[in-house]
Amino acid sequence: MAYPTSFLFLSLLLFFCVSTLQAHKLDHKPNETTLTYLPRFPYPHKKLMNTIDSCWRSNPNWAWDRQALADCAIGFGNGAMGGKYGTTYVVTDPSDDPVNPKQGTLRYGVIQSEPLWIVFEKDMFLTLKNELMVNNFKTIDGRGVKVEIANGPCITMEGVSHVIIHGISIHDCKPGKPGLVRSTPEHVGHRLGSDGDAISVFASSNIWIDHCYLARCTDGLVDIIHASTAVTVSNNYFTQHDKVMLLGHKDGYSADRIMKITVVFNHFGPGLVQRMPRVRYGYAHVANNRYDEYLMYAIGGSSDPTILSEGNSFVASNDPYAKEVTKRETNGGWKNWKWRSSKDVFENGAYFVPSGYGSCAPLYSASQLFTAAQGSFVPILTSDAGPLQCVPSRPCY
Template sequence: MAISTSLLLLSCFLLPIVLSFVNAYSKENYYNTNKPYLNKIDSCWRAKPNWALNRKALADCAIGFGKDSIGGKYGAIYIVTDSSDDPANPKPGTLRYGAIQTKPLWIIFERNMVLTLKNELIMNSYKTIDGRGVKVEIGNGPCITIQGVSHVIIHGISIHDCKPSKAGLVRSTPDHVGRRRGADGDAISIFASSNIWIDHCFLARSTDGLIDIIHASTAITISNNYFTQHDKVMLLGHNDEYTADKIMKVTIVFNRFGSGLIERMPRVRFGYAHVVNNKYDQWQMYAIGGSANPTILSEGNFYNAPNDHTKKQITKRESKGNWKSWKWRSSKDYFSNGAYFIPSGYGSCAPNYTPAQSFVAVPGYMVPAITLNAGPLSCFVGRSC
């Protein structure tokens, strides 16, 4: 009888522990099994083993404000075979030669490449840079400028250690070469442009910003990227006097803001930012900031605060007036390690997407599972990514 009683007590003690492990395993297994389907962009194409035969199908997979970015969908495939760079007179086969063409092009790479540009790469409209299937790096020199154009997709490349460029001649189309004053050292500078989609890239350690979106740029989606080791990560809006940025609409979704980031994830002026289902691995100053009365919806993000008790606040507002009327909202966010978001404003803060742009944000606690593959993917021809 004593043995039976002991066994009964032991089973009562162990059963909840066993069940908790089973539940935890089941939940983790569910997320790992279903994470591509929770990420609407990846579920659109990643499971298809024939992706390399139908690369342009990627252009149908964007969500959010950059949904209509078609890149080079209706153009020819252009293969980069030469990693060299001549800013004024680019050779056929180089990345720059393809990027400046006036006709639509879907740009891919023959092999793994490290490109050190001699001056900023000026993109023309209706271009896709697609790094799937190889490892492509742009770094240790000037990087990418998207200025006064539309319909650009950049997918699956690493952009890092970008440097300012010197003044000099840079070709922007086959028929035009002009003197540039020199770029600031951004990884990607988006200036007076629209319908832009940046997806599954790695961005780090640049002299200025990793992504700057300024001068009335709009209709942009920044998704599935891995950001790390940088100070001023992402700027939306030129300055506090440039009211034309009121038209700016940007979706920032499924990104991972990794270690070594300090601030601006993003920093917004005037426009609208939907910051949704991103993972913040800690920040050194703040995560989301702004000035000049922007509208920001933080939805379903996973915020893991730094250990420094003075840096737990996610938000930072720079204002001489009454910021309490600015529309900054948090919905379905998950707060870890003491992180907290200070909301403000009244009325609806919804993004008002069209049916084609819209998607359902998952709760913040599910975000680590669907951002595990942020950054360039390891894709092999004939196999799903």
């Protein structure tokens, strides 16, 4: 019997999906010793990848064409150039001096005024002495090695633009102490002390955070506040934390109305409680993310934000009081807020409470636009979340 071409294609796609899911269930576990998240696949030549990853991971020459990554972002952070068109800076020294950083250290690279694509000579564990102030037009690219920033203050972007952070582990971050910190070659300023976020984005734009591991910090894992906008947070693995992602400074800070954030292809793993994300005033497109048994709620907000939850996979915990995906922190009036669910999948009693009227589509430009898949595809689309095990001269499978 002859089968239609479309039937054969769908059958083949189903086979690949089942194979990948089987590998995911057997092998896809975060290793808390090495603090990496490196899944294994039995059929790498048949790997199905999401839109961002398919842009660069099949290229065996990725290590010699690193800056091509800057063309792969989707969503509102699509314009983040990072260090594209700049020279390559190699981190050779894991030490840190917040005031007078030595050449070869990460801090020396990120404070420079010119665009830089920052890579690492070898596997590296960095404990910073104070928050790392990242300057404009920088890429921190951990591909090909294992890079961890941990056990001290972590990353701050304040009043900057065009920053890409890719492929590093940021965990167990501590508050920074008041003191002097250099932010450019010419400027040393007195900082009041950071909160202990893994990544803090403050009054900044055109930011892309991709394929990072984020866990167990004193404050948030990713905070995007003070009228920051044009940000994409993608392909990250979040685990073991309470207040995961804050979008918007505080109730009453209406400047955050300009905020437009895309949260896509992330894996919100075990041990997460809330804020995946929590949004104030601005717009969040939350698409094709995997949520594993959130302990309080997944998506929340206050001050009339607009949220489109599209094609996510929500698995509620067994707590009968933690089934609702959404949480609105307000004394009333929330029924007019535009919160919508489309193509989402809900398991173990999870449910989404929609509100508002009219369209809440993201209104992307042509370069930002992508099509969110049905939520049933999320286990595949997020199966490589976190840092990847890339080897030069080979596709990054």
